[in-house]
Amino acid sequence: MTTWAAAAERLGSLHEVTVRNVVRTTIGGTGLRVRLTNAFGAEPLTFGHVHVGVPGSGASLEPHSNRPLTFDGAPEARLPPGATALSDPLPGRVLPRQRLAVSVHLSGPGTLTGRNRATTGDPGFAPAYRSPGDHAADESGAAFTEEVAIWHWLDALVVTAPERAVAVLGDSIATGVGSETGHGWPDLLAGTLALAVANEGVSGGRVLTAGTGRSAEERLTTEVLTKPGIGTVILLAGLNDLGHGARADDLVAAYRRIATKAHTAGVRVIGGTLTPYAGAEYHTPAGERARQTVNAFVRDGGAFDGLADFDTALRDPGDPARLLPRYDCGDHLHPSAAGHQAMAAAIDPARLTARGT
Structure with a gap:
């Protein structure tokens, strides 16, 4: 694995x-x-x-x-x-x-x-x-x-080991941008829960189109599912798509395809809600409406085997479109070290270790 x-x-x-x-x-x-x-x-x-x-x-x-x-x-x-x-x-x-x-x-x-x-x-x-x-x-x-x-x-x-690995399919938030400690939430998840974690984050990565790497949808089949022992995928990607004008319906359709491909391979998928980003350079009212639509699907659409509600974990209760100030690294997009800790804590360990779909 x-x-x-x-x-x-x-x-x-x-x-x-x-x-x-x-x-x-x-x-x-x-x-x-x-x-x-x-x-x-x-x-x-x-x-x-x-x-x-x-x-x-x-x-x-x-x-x-x-x-x-x-x-x-x-x-x-x-x-x-x-x-x-x-x-x-x-x-x-x-x-x-x-x-x-x-x-x-x-x-x-x-x-x-x-x-x-x-x-x-x-x-x-x-x-x-x-x-x-x-x-x-x-x-x-x-x-x-x-x-x-x-x-x-x-x-x-x-390595040869009895456990199954968790893959994080994401963007720069997965790679740890914003955490001044050098540890992003996938690193914290691995250390806290003693899990095997494959960090498949790409800075600037998108779900629907290629960026510095392949699209997330393509990376699932060419990079993630080809690696030994992957039992669960945590999907958190889409803000870069919204920032470049993607429609909510297109992201939702891609999420459905990703879940179906993973399930066909016998792999579970945990859906991550898109985090608040009001104040970021590419935030728009249309993008915010699309984020809310996408998050409603992640929570209630029935495509995923579990939920990681990163939006709820990080948002400012007084202004839910924004990160809570102490969870904001300063660019209003990437979480701080405390924000990455809150993201790791938002994941139910039981969902990661369950087998089958």
């Missing part, structure tokens, strides 16, 4: 480089496997070497922790455009909430598929370090002189 994940965004191109991606598991398990992606590549990618180690200080690794991965027994992985590759399992156990460094050597040129880490408030945590050449096997961090806020080509970490 999936213990960590990132949604795919198109982020430029690189050539003959090693990237040390630093991530954190949600739950532990055995037989760690790494999934790489070439989601947006126009040409094949060749990864010469991929290693997994335990981070030390900066880009350095703990002594004797860096282990090579293989792909169908070979050290090299070649991914055609749009493809993913799942490594062979590593012997041993990884722990819950364990930091791991996945060092990926790109041999030759390639399109960068990754995800921006929106917040950097976690002390001592950087998403990735880059170095020219092949340094995947290095335990020293000396070659990794460039620190970047992007995870590169890393699609998921997979």
